[in-house]
Amino acid sequence: MRRLLQSIIYNRKLYDRPQDEWVCGRAAECQACVFGPGAKGECRATGQCLPAKKGDRWICTRPISLGAACEPGPMPDGSCGCPVPPCSPQRSLRAQRGRLAWQLTGLALGLMILALWGGTRNQWSNPGPLTPAHAMSTQRCADCHLAAGAPGLTAAAQAEWRHAHDELCLKCHDLGPENRSPHGLTGAQLAALARSGKPDPGSRPLPLAALHVLQPGGPQDLACASCHLEHHGRDFDLKRLTDQQCQVCHQAQFTSLAQGHPEFSNYPYTRRTRLRFDHLTHWQQYFPDARLAANPAPASCATCHEPAADGRLMLVRDFAQTCAACHGGQIEGAGRTGAKGLAFLRLPGFDRAALEAAGEVVGEWPGRSTGGLTPFMRRLLEADAPARAALQDLGQANISNLARATPAQKAAAARLLWSVKSLVADLVTQGQPALLRRLGPVPAGPATRRTGQFSADALLAAQQAWLPNLLSEVAAYRRGEKPPATSTTSPPPGTLPAAALEFDDAEARVTEGGWYRRDQSYTLYYRPGGHADPFLTAWIDATANDAAPAAQAIFNQLAAESAPGVCMKCHTVDRVAGRQIVNWDHALPQPTVRPFTTFKHSAHFSLMGDQGCATCHMINATADHASGFGLNHDPAVFQSNFVPMSKSTCVVCHQPTQAGDSCLQCHNYHTGDLKMLRLKMVTPPVPPRTKPLAGDPGETRLFGLVARNDRP
Amino acid sequence: MTSFFTRRLVLSLVTLAGAGGLAAAWQLGRVALRPVALYSGWTLLALLLVLTFFNARKKLPFFPLISASQWLQAHIYLGWLACVVFVLHTGVRLPNGAIEVPLALAFALVAVSGVLGLWLSRWLPPRLTRSGESLVYERIPMLRHRMVAEAKEIVRAAEAETQSTTLGDFHVRVLAGYFAHVPAWLAPLAGGDAEHHRVTLELAALRHFLSVREIAIADQLAELIEAKRNLDNQFAGQRLLKLWLFVHVPLTFALLVFTAAHVWLVLQYSHR
Numbered sequence: 001m002r003r004l005l006q007s008i009i010y011n012r013k014l015y016d017r018p019q020d021e022w023v024c025g026r027a028a029e030c031q032a033c034v035f036g037p038g039a040k041g042e043c044r045a046t047g048q049c050l051p052a053k054k055g056d057r058w059i060c061t062r063p064i065s066l067g068a069a070c071e072p073g074p075m076p077d078g079s080c081g082c083p084v085p086p087c088s089p090q091r092s093l094r095a096q097r098g099r100l101a102w103q104l105t106g107l108a109l110g111l112m113i114l115a116l117w118g119g120t121r122n123q124w125s126n127p128g129p130l131t132p133a134h135a136m137s138t139q140r141c142a143d144c145h146l147a148a149g150a151p152g153l154t155a156a157a158q159a160e161w162r163h164a165h166d167e168l169c170l171k172c173h174d175l176g177p178e179n180r181s182p183h184g185l186t187g188a189q190l191a192a193l194a195r196s197g198k199p200d201p202g203s204r205p206l207p208l209a210a211l212h213v214l215q216p217g218g219p220q221d222l223a224c225a226s227c228h229l230e231h232h233g234r235d236f237d238l239k240r241l242t243d244q245q246c247q248v249c250h251q252a253q254f255t256s257l258a259q260g261h262p263e264f265s266n267y268p269y270t271r272r273t274r275l276r277f278d279h280l281t282h283w284q285q286y287f288p289d290a291r292l293a294a295n296p297a298p299a300s301c302a303t304c305h306e307p308a309a310d311g312r313l314m315l316v317r318d319f320a321q322t323c324a325a326c327h328g329g330q331i332e333g334a335g336r337t338g339a340k341g342l343a344f345l346r347l348p349g350f351d352r353a354a355l356e357a358a359g360e361v362v363g364e365w366p367g368r369s370t371g372g373l374t375p376f377m378r379r380l381l382e383a384d385a386p387a388r389a390a391l392q393d394l395g396q397a398n399i400s401n402l403a404r405a406t407p408a409q410k411a412a413a414a415r416l417l418w419s420v421k422s423l424v425a426d427l428v429t430q431g432q433p434a435l436l437r438r439l440g441p442v443p444a445g446p447a448t449r450r451t452g453q454f455s456a457d458a459l460l461a462a463q464q465a466w467l468p469n470l471l472s473e474v475a476a477y478r479r480g481e482k483p484p485a486t487s488t489t490s491p492p493p494g495t496l497p498a499a500a501l502e503f504d505d506a507e508a509r510v511t512e513g514g515w516y517r518r519d520q521s522y523t524l525y526y527r528p529g530g531h532a533d534p535f536l537t538a539w540i541d542a543t544a545n546d547a548a549p550a551a552q553a554i555f556n557q558l559a560a561e562s563a564p565g566v567c568m569k570c571h572t573v574d575r576v577a578g579r580q581i582v583n584w585d586h587a588l589p590q591p592t593v594r595p596f597t598t599f600k601h602s603a604h605f606s607l608m609g610d611q612g613c614a615t616c617h618m619i620n621a622t623a624d625h626a627s628g629f630g631l632n633h634d635p636a637v638f639q640s641n642f643v644p645m646s647k648s649t650c651v652v653c654h655q656p657t658q659a660g661d662s663c664l665q666c667h668n669y670h671t672g673d674l675k676m677l678r679l680k681m682v683t684p685p686v687p688p689r690t691k692p693l694a695g696d697p698g699e700t701r702l703f704g705l706v707a708r709n710d711r712p
Numbered sequence: 713m714t715s716f717f718t719r720r721l722v723l724s725l726v727t728l729a730g731a732g733g734l735a736a737a738w739q740l741g742r743v744a745l746r747p748v749a750l751y752s753g754w755t756l757l758a759l760l761l762v763l764t765f766f767n768a769r770k771k772l773p774f775f776p777l778i779s780a781s782q783w784l785q786a787h788i789y790l791g792w793l794a795c796v797v798f799v800l801h802t803g804v805r806l807p808n809g810a811i812e813v814p815l816a817l818a819f820a821l822v823a824v825s826g827v828l829g830l831w832l833s834r835w836l837p838p839r840l841t842r843s844g845e846s847l848v849y850e851r852i853p854m855l856r857h858r859m860v861a862e863a864k865e866i867v868r869a870a871e872a873e874t875q876s877t878t879l880g881d882f883h884v885r886v887l888a889g890y891f892a893h894v895p896a897w898l899a900p901l902a903g904g905d906a907e908h909h910r911v912t913l914e915l916a917a918l919r920h921f922l923s924v925r926e927i928a929i930a931d932q933l934a935e936l937i938e939a940k941r942n943l944d945n946q947f948a949g950q951r952l953l954k955l956w957l958f959v960h961v962p963l964t965f966a967l968l969v970f971t972a973a974h975v976w977l978v979l980q981y982s983h984r
Contacts, residue, residue: 003935004845005855005943018850028853092850093954101962108814108969115811116973125977127809141981150979158984165983207743219745225983226745233808244743 007065021095025087034063037089045087047080128231131238144168144230162223169224176672182222182249183596184672194251203260204253208244218249227669239664246663257661258651267645268599272628272638274583275316275570279641280619286326295325301613308589311602316586319531323570330566331528332511340507341516341525342536342557342564343374345424345459347466350417354402360414363421363473363483366466369522370400373420375553379543380423382550383438387419418477421467425474428463431456439542450542452526452535458515459524466522528565536565537584544573544580555580561630575633594668607653618643719785727789731796738800747984752801753975759794760971763787764964788830795823811977815970818963825959832956836900836949844942849950855943860891863936870929879926879933882918886911887933891940895948897955908941 017023022037024045033045049062051074058074060081072081091099115124122141129135134144146168151161170179178184185193204212211218219226227245228238247253254260287297298304304322305314316322333340349370355362373381381387393412397405402413426434432451439450463470473483503509506516513529526535536558543555559568574581608615620643628638653659734755741748766787770780777783798819807816840846847855867883870876890911896902915934919927 003939005859005939006845006847006851016848016850023850027850029857030854032854097954097958097961100958101965104962105965105969108966112811112969112973116976124810125981127807127812127977129808145981145983151982162984207740210740211744214740215744222745223984226747231809232805242743245745248744 018092019094020092022089023092025089026084027090031084033084033087034066041089041091043086043089045084047084048082049080051078051080053078126231129234130230131234131236133238134230135234159221162221162225166224174674175670176674178672184670184674203255205244205255208247208253211248212253239669241664241669243661243663246667246669256656257647257654261647263647264645266640267597269638269640269642269644271635272572272640273586274572274574275586276572276629277570278625280621280623280625283619292326298322301617305613307602307605310589311600312598313587313589314601315588324531327566327570328531330569331531331533332513333527333564336564339525340564341510341527342376343523344376344515344526345427345524346371346374346377347424347522348372348377348420349400350413351398351400351402354405355410355414355417358402358407358410358414360410361482362414362417363477364467364469365417366522371521371523372399374523375550375557376539377420377423379548379550379554380435380438381416381419382548383440384419384423386415387423390415390419418474421470421474421477424459424463424467425470427454428456428460429471450538452538455515458517462517462519462522462524465517465519532584533565536567540567540582544582572629572635573633574635576635580633592674594671594674596668596671597666598668599666616645616649723785723789727792730793734793734797735800747982749801749803750978750982750984752797753978756794756797756801757971757975759790759797760968763790763794764968767961767964791823791826798823811970811973815967815974818967818970822960822963822967825956825963829953829956829960832953836953839900840946840949843945843949845939845946847943847946847950849947849954852943852947852950856891856894856940856947859936859940859943860888863887863891863933866929866932866936870926874923874925874929876923876926878918878921879929882915886914887937890937893944895944897948897951899948900945900952905941905945908937908944911937 017036020036021039022041024032024036025043026032033047034049035044035046038044048066048070049060051058052061053059058076058078060069060073062068062070062082070082074081115121118124125141144165146161146164151158166180176184178186181187182190227241229236230238243256252260252262286292304317306317307313308315319328329335347366347369349372350362350365352362352365352367378391381391390412394409394416397409397413399413399416402410405413423438426438432454435451435454467473469483476483506518507525507527510516510527513527513533515524515526517524528536539554540558543551543558546552546555557563558565559573561568572583574583604616620639620641623639623641625639625641632638651661654661654665659665734752738748738752741751766783769775769777769783773780778786802816807813863883867879867887871880890907893907912934915930915937919930922930
């Protein structure tokens with residue numbers, strides 16, 4: 001038979017109060033009093049009952065559950081005859097739980113108050129470590145967070161909040177004028193891109209399709225923090241985005257590179273090469289040519305190309321390692337017919353007789369000089385006001401035949417003659433400073449380059465041979481006097497006393513470049529000394545965008561493919577937005593320019609098959625490569641030597657399970673000329689109370705880190 | 713009347729649908745570069761407040777709201793939903809902020825204790841019912857005291873009646889300790905009544921050496937031993953059913969404090 005422990009008889013049951021805060025301390029010993037503890041835990045025990053007075057007698061009221069009326073009964077004074085000794089009431093289980101809850105709450109609250117309003121508030125408020133680039137802000141929250149308040153509840157207030165935070169980001173990260181625009185593009189550029197998009201609903205992923213319905217134009221209020229999430233640890237990738245996130249704004253959305261990504265149009269050949277080099281003719285004609293066997297032909301692409309330090313761009317090795325073997329001598333003029341140098345300065349052939357007949361004072365001037373002003377002389381003379389006026393007054397008159405010239409033109413010719421003399425005298429006596437003074441200020445390039453290492457001594461020797469009395473004549477002319485009565489005709493050149501040894505030809509004496517003169521033509525020449533000749537490059541640069549006719553004449557003379565130095569045989573001139581850009585260099589890494597598409601050559605070297613570079617870069621035998629050069633100066637008009645790459649080439653490896661096909665593997669979001677993705681060297685916002693002293697180690701460390709992070 | 717199984721099935725499906733909907737919305741928002749952390753955070757806060765209100769509702773029986781039983785159902789299924797939202801909110805990432813770590817820890821402990829409590833409340837009651845007489849938890853110490861006294865009284869009376877100390881010796885050696893013994897906290901989870909079986913077997917073995925009268929008294933003791941087994945089971949089981957709340961409820965309040973601090977920080981420092 002099962003033994004029941006609890007009585008089920010109603011009046012034998014105890015009356016439990018589990019909700020009470022306190023329980024009798026003697027309850028476990030079956031001696032709980034009927035009153036139980038008070039609300040504050042005090043023992044209220046007096047007896048087992050509270051006797052009731054009936055008439056003049058006290059009656060025991062002990063409940064049946066405790067044994068009903070007791071034997072001794074109440075005392076005469078009405079107190080219980082079965083007194084209960086006092087106990088120490090115990091908290092009920094429920095009360096203990098509540099007490100623990102309040103204690104824990106108080107502890108948490110105190111901890112939070114200390115944490116958020118204590119001295120170490122910033123450390124406690126930090127929801128996680130920053131990435132190293134941002135951790136250098138010396139942990140000041142105000143560098144990246146607004147100091148006061150919380151965003152308002154209205155959309156406008158929240159937009160303003162976001163904008164203000166973005167401005168804090170842009171304090172260091174300058175993204176250019178369109179810093180709040182997607183990709184840093186202007187509205188027009190974005191509109192053009194939108195028009196070029198070809199939506200392919202078939203390959204649009206489901207989430208994007210849903211969003212396209214819900215929000216056709218994509219999010220309109222992107223903030224920096226939309227993509228760049230901080231405080232997720234030191235190793236967190238701030239640029240981590242999924243492919244779908246990248247595409248949410250795009251008109252053309254697709255699943256992956258293999259599925260739906262637009263086919264490449266002309267990748268990677270978006271412009272003509274800066275150096276004119278026909279791979280087809282060189283590989284098919286010149287390199288195999290037995291007549292050129294003396295010069296080592298390239299064995300592979302790597303003979304001429306090497307990866308840049310960052311492995312992205314393939315660079316062309318320098319001239320000495322590549323083209324010099326065959327083309328080096330052409331620069332100095334090897335095999336060239338005619339003068340190998342440039343006529344820099346010449347005594348032009350003035351119609352001396354006509355001038356003297358007109359009463360003009362000519363002074364000493366070679367009678368056999370011929371030819372006109374060189375473009376260089378014209379440029380230098382135009383810097384001189386009297387010469388400029390003389391040239392203007394002269395108009396179309398031919399200085400070597402002034403028979404039909406007007407008296408004013410003859411007078412102008414005479415003034416021009418004296419200006420030429422003055423120019424020569426200045427160059428002889430003052431040298432390069434005179435040259436620079438006449439060239440005037442040029443914003444770009446060090447001034448010394450423009451002189452082309454001009455040799456005043458070379459000109460002095462020429463002057464002594466051609467116009468021995470030039471200096472005294474010019475001095476007198478400048479004083480307003482007549483020139484001294486010397487021979488009016490300079491001695492013919494070549495009247496030097498016979499020497500024991502014969503002179504080689506003047507041109508042959510400067511095979512490595514330099515200044516030489518031809519006395520027969522009274523001309524001072526400059527012969528290029530090799531690749532990247534400073535005289536030629538400086539003058540081409542200086543005159544490329546100088547609209548003056550004389551400057552353009554110099555540029556056209558030097559930029560001709562057959563000009564001495566043959567610079568433009570290989571180097572091209574781009575005409576973009578009305579400016580001429582001389583491409584002295586091949587494509588070079590541009591750390592500040594971030595293109596939409598990025599590619600790392602070095603990462604792909606190990607994947608090349610037997611075909612080497614031709615795995616991707618296949619020669620296009622039908623392309624009219626030459627049409628992109630010559631008279632064409634538009635870099636966008638060209639036909640590449642190579643067949644544009646196909647998407648399928650990349651898809652072979654770039655699959656999700658292989659090399660990956662994330663958008664960000666090949667594309668940048670922030671694009672353009674981003675000197676700015678570098679950190680600005682701005683004074684960081686320093687709160688007054690923590691402003692470091694000058695030379696503070698913390699500040700030094702900060703700017704040291706800024707310098708190290710000075711990269712895109 | 714809806715059966716328990718049907719109700720559980722329907723509510724589970726509704727919860728799963730809600731969780732799926734929230735996860736889909738979260739995924740869409742994430743793709744759309746929306747501040748999903750903010751959205752999921754506000755959702756989680758709302759769920760937390762609703763869940764916490766269950767405790768308040770129990771203290772407001774006069775309030776004309778749905779029954780406590782229905783509140784409990786809502787508490788259970790919204791709790792599961794809150795776990796899903798918590799995972800979405802944190803992005804399945806362990807937090808490492810000075811406030812976020814205790815916050816996440818508190819949430820995890822509250823959730824785990826809630827799940828544990830739910831399991832105990834489903835697992836233990838049938839076992840307790842099968843164990844024997846249902847006892848009021850608060851009375852168990854008193855019943856234990858009474859049982860000890862009763863066993864002692866029976867043995868003393870038996871000694872006086874039979875002039876034999878066999879049962880008295882047995883009481884001193886085995887029964888006194890057995891009746892005074894309080895089971896360990898997690899005894900119901902350990903299972904088994906080894907102590908009870910040992911005492912029962914020893915008493916059974918003793919019967920061979922008892923007189924007829926003593927055997928009758930031994931039967932009374934056997935009933936008491938069986939009642940003690942049930943008392944221990946009831947005590948340990950009910951204690952466990954109450955103890956998990958010592959983790960769940962206090963930590964909930966701490967969780968609310970940490971949550972308030974977290975919300976305040978987000979409002980102060982969020983970029984969006």
